Amino acid sequence: DTGVSQNPRHKITKRGQNVTFRCDPISEHNRLYWYRQTLGQGPEFLTYFQNEAQLEKSRLLSDRFSAERPKGSFSTLEIQRTEQGDSAMYLCASSSGGQFTYEQYFGPGTRLTVT
Amino acid sequence: AQSVTQLGSHVSVSEGALVLLRCNYSSSVPPYLFWYVQYPNQGLQLLLKYTTGATLVKGINGFEAEFKKSETSFHLTKPSAHMSDAAEYFCAIYQGAQKLVFGQGTRLTINP
Numbered sequence: 001d002t003g004v005s006q007n008p009r010h011k012i013t014k015r016g017q018n019v020t021f022r023c024d025p026i027s028e029h030n031r032l033y034w035y036r037q038t039l040g041q042g043p044e045f046l047t048y049f050q051n052e053a054q055l056e057k058s059r060l061l062s063d064r065f066s067a068e069r070p071k072g073s074f075s076t077l078e079i080q081r082t083e084q085g086d087s088a089m090y091l092c093a094s095s096s097g098g099q100f101t102y103e104q105y106f107g108p109g110t111r112l113t114v115t
Numbered sequence: 116a117q118s119v120t121q122l123g124s125h126v127s128v129s130e131g132a133l134v135l136l137r138c139n140y141s142s143s144v145p146p147y148l149f150w151y152v153q154y155p156n157q158g159l160q161l162l163l164k165y166t167t168g169a170t171l172v173k174g175i176n177g178f179e180a181e182f183k184k185s186e187t188s189f190h191l192t193k194p195s196a197h198m199s200d201a202a203e204y205f206c207a208i209y210q211g212a213q214k215l216v217f218g219q220g221t222r223l224t225i226n227p
Binding site for chain 1: 214
């Protein structure tokens with residue numbers, strides 16, 4: 001069990017550029033989540049996958065955001081035409097099914113700075 | 116909708132003193148509650164959880180929390196603080212549809 005991994009750990013980009021983040025969940029976990037955490041706040045839910053199906057999207061996920069999980073393994077989160085308000089920590093989490101579905105295990109996050 | 120409120124954005128205690136971090140919840144259904152810890156520039160680590168059963172739950176690093184339905188609370192405690200406990204702590208509630216709703220966090224500082 002190597003835990004949830006995220007790449008890159010840090011990303012600095014200029015306003016208007018596109019960025020893509022990757023999350024690799026714990027290998028046997030079929031559920032994957034994206035959260036966003038701004039400075040001084042708790043994480044906020046963005047979206048959720050069960051296997052390759054995206055089943056839930058927050059209204060926080062504007063049209064500039066898109067997430068995929070091809071083949072039900074790793075996931076990518078893309079932000080198009082970044083804005084300064086997108087600066088945040090983007091956290092990925094995964095969980096297994098059954099009785100432990102509520103236990104979400106988080107990766108180290110990708111910190112995005114938009115200049 | 117379910118929600119949690121953490122009382123106190125910053126708590127400071129002396130090393131060896133009792134740690135008490137407060138969390139109150141709002142829920143129309145029996146809640147599933149969690150405490151997570153976040154060290155600087157790291158992700159969140161699950162400390163403990165309450166789903167059903169025993170109302171006093173023990174977690175990692177000597178922390179425990181008690182679910183009190185009458186008070187709608189789920190406060191986190193540790194009898195004796197250690198310098199390594201300095202971190203941000205988040206209370207969370209399962210809202211259904213596979214999402215967690217987090218409080219705003221409490222930053223714990225340990226004084227030597």
